Amino acid sequence: MRINPKDPAEILYPWTSTKITICFLLVISFTYISYSLKSVLPSNLCREQYSVTSHLQSEAPATPSQPISPPAPAPLEPQEPKTNLSHIVFGIAASANLWGNRKKYVKLWWRPDQMRGNVWMDQPVKVEPEDEHLLPPIKISSDTSKFAYTHRKGHRSAIRLSRIVTENFRQGMENARWFVMGDDDTVFVPENLVRVLQKYDHNQFYYIGSSSESHLQNIYFSHNMAYGGGGIAISYPLARALEKTQDKCIARYTGLYGSDDRLQACMAELGVPLTKEQGFHQFDVYGSVFGLLAAHPVAPLVSLHHLDVVDPIFPNMERVQALQRLNVPMKIDPAGLVQQSICYDKMRSWTVSVSWGYAVQIFRGIFSPREIEQPARTFINWYKKADFIGYEFNTRPVSRHPCQKPFVYYLTNAVYNKNTNHTATEYVRDQAPNPQCNWKMANPSRIDRVQVYKAYDPHIWDKSPRRNCCRILPSKKKKGTMAIEVGACNEDEVVELR
Structure with a gap:
C-alpha cells in the first residue's frame, strides 16, 4: 500500500494553531489554581502570622512577661475658676448735677476691695x-459732639451714655469677663449678679438684661432691648466686637431717643439677641413697688432702678434708710432675698404670703397660688393714663x-445662726388701718408680728427654679405672734388649697 507523504508544513511545524490555543489555556488554568492553593496553604498562613508577631515583638518591651501598659493620658488643662466679682467691670452712668444725691445709692452696694469699675460723668465733680x-x-x-442727634424730645447725652461699655473696655482692665452698666440711681445685689452671670459662658457673645415693666x-x-437703668451685662468678646464698630453704628442711628436703644441697635447689627433675666428691674412705674417685691418672680433679685422715682420700699422711712434696712437680709442670705x-x-382660713427679708401678708380667705403669685397693683404705670393692661406681666x-385687703408685716430684724445654719427674721404689722370687715372668721389684726425661720441655702439657684414652701408652726409664744x-x-x- 502506498502511503502518501505528509504536508511539508506538518513536518516542519508539528503544533497546529488549535493545539497551541489549548495548551495556552491549560497553562493559565494551572497557574490560577496554583496561586489559589498557595493563598490558603497552612505554611503561608504561618508565614503571615510569623511576620505580624515578629513586628509586634520588635516593638514590645525587653521583658516579654511584663504586661504592656496603655499610653499615659494627656494632662488635663486647668479649669477656669467660676466667675466672681473680680471678673466684672462696672460702668455707672452719672451726671454732675445729680451725683451729690445719687452717690448715696452707689455707696449701698459698692465694695471697693472687691469690685472694679468707673463712674462716667459729663463733667468734673468735686470728690469729697x-x-x-x-x-x-x-x-x-469722651467728647461726642461729632455725632449727630436728631430726636426731637430726647437729649444728646444718650450718645455719651451708650458708649460706657466701650469706654470701659478701652481702659484695658485685665482678667475682665463681663462689662456691667447701670445708672447712678440703681442698687445692685452683687452676689446675685454673679450667680446670674455664672450661668453663661463668658467666652461667647452675650447681651443680658431685662425689659420694662411698661x-x-x-x-x-x-421688646428685644435691655433697659440700661435696670442693668446690662455684656460678655468680654461681645464688648470687644462692640468697641470696634460702635462709633460707626451710632452714626447710623441719629434719630433714636436714648442710650439703651442705641446700644441695642448695635447689638442687632452684630446679630446678638437679648438674653432676658427677670431679676434686673427697670421699675418703670410710679408709687409703691410693694406689689412687685412681695410677689417677686422665681429668680434672684439682681437690681432695683428708679429709686428717686418710686416710693421708699419701707413705709415711713427715707429712701436710703429703707434700702439700708433691706441691706441686712441682703448680706445674710442674698440668694433668698424677697x-x-x-x-x-x-384652721383660721387664712392665706399667707412671705417675701423673705421684706414683708409678710395675711389674707382673709383661701386664695390660689396662681393668684397670689401675681403682683398686686400698688403702683401705677409709667404712662399714667394706661390702665392695668399696660403692664408686661x-x-x-x-x-x-x-x-x-391683706394685713402687711414689714421686716424689722434679721439674724443668722451659724451653729444651726438658719436665719430668723421678724416682721411687724404696718399701722395703716384696714377696712372694717363683718365676716365671721378669725381676724388677722390679732397678729402683731410674724417670725420666719429659714435654712440658709446659697445653692438654691444651682437647681431648677422652684418657689420655697412655707409651713405655719405651732406658736409657743404669746398670742400675737405667728411662727412660719x-x-x-x-x-x-404641694401647696394645697384644702
Missing part, C-alpha cells in the same frame, strides 16, 4: 475726702373686697 475710698473712680466721658415702653422702644412662699392657716387688684418655717419643698409637698 470721705468718698474717695467708698466709691468707684470718676471718669469724664408694655407701652417696650412697644415704643423694643423670694415668695405661699402657705395656708387652714399679669397683675391683680390689691383686693376685690374690703375684707380681702420657710425652706425647700419636701418630696411630694
Whole structure:
C-alpha cells in the first residue's frame, strides 16, 4: 500500500494553531489554581502570622512577661475658676448735677476691695475726702459732639451714655469677663449678679438684661432691648466686637431717643439677641413697688432702678434708710432675698404670703397660688393714663373686697445662726388701718408680728427654679405672734388649697 507523504508544513511545524490555543489555556488554568492553593496553604498562613508577631515583638518591651501598659493620658488643662466679682467691670452712668444725691445709692452696694469699675460723668465733680475710698473712680466721658442727634424730645447725652461699655473696655482692665452698666440711681445685689452671670459662658457673645415693666415702653422702644437703668451685662468678646464698630453704628442711628436703644441697635447689627433675666428691674412705674417685691418672680433679685422715682420700699422711712434696712437680709442670705412662699392657716382660713427679708401678708380667705403669685397693683404705670393692661406681666387688684385687703408685716430684724445654719427674721404689722370687715372668721389684726425661720441655702439657684414652701408652726409664744418655717419643698409637698 502506498502511503502518501505528509504536508511539508506538518513536518516542519508539528503544533497546529488549535493545539497551541489549548495548551495556552491549560497553562493559565494551572497557574490560577496554583496561586489559589498557595493563598490558603497552612505554611503561608504561618508565614503571615510569623511576620505580624515578629513586628509586634520588635516593638514590645525587653521583658516579654511584663504586661504592656496603655499610653499615659494627656494632662488635663486647668479649669477656669467660676466667675466672681473680680471678673466684672462696672460702668455707672452719672451726671454732675445729680451725683451729690445719687452717690448715696452707689455707696449701698459698692465694695471697693472687691469690685472694679468707673463712674462716667459729663463733667468734673468735686470728690469729697470721705468718698474717695467708698466709691468707684470718676471718669469724664469722651467728647461726642461729632455725632449727630436728631430726636426731637430726647437729649444728646444718650450718645455719651451708650458708649460706657466701650469706654470701659478701652481702659484695658485685665482678667475682665463681663462689662456691667447701670445708672447712678440703681442698687445692685452683687452676689446675685454673679450667680446670674455664672450661668453663661463668658467666652461667647452675650447681651443680658431685662425689659420694662411698661408694655407701652417696650412697644415704643423694643421688646428685644435691655433697659440700661435696670442693668446690662455684656460678655468680654461681645464688648470687644462692640468697641470696634460702635462709633460707626451710632452714626447710623441719629434719630433714636436714648442710650439703651442705641446700644441695642448695635447689638442687632452684630446679630446678638437679648438674653432676658427677670431679676434686673427697670421699675418703670410710679408709687409703691410693694406689689412687685412681695410677689417677686422665681429668680434672684439682681437690681432695683428708679429709686428717686418710686416710693421708699419701707413705709415711713427715707429712701436710703429703707434700702439700708433691706441691706441686712441682703448680706445674710442674698440668694433668698424677697423670694415668695405661699402657705395656708387652714384652721383660721387664712392665706399667707412671705417675701423673705421684706414683708409678710395675711389674707382673709383661701386664695390660689396662681393668684397670689401675681403682683398686686400698688403702683401705677409709667404712662399714667394706661390702665392695668399696660403692664408686661399679669397683675391683680390689691383686693376685690374690703375684707380681702391683706394685713402687711414689714421686716424689722434679721439674724443668722451659724451653729444651726438658719436665719430668723421678724416682721411687724404696718399701722395703716384696714377696712372694717363683718365676716365671721378669725381676724388677722390679732397678729402683731410674724417670725420666719429659714435654712440658709446659697445653692438654691444651682437647681431648677422652684418657689420655697412655707409651713405655719405651732406658736409657743404669746398670742400675737405667728411662727412660719420657710425652706425647700419636701418630696411630694404641694401647696394645697384644702
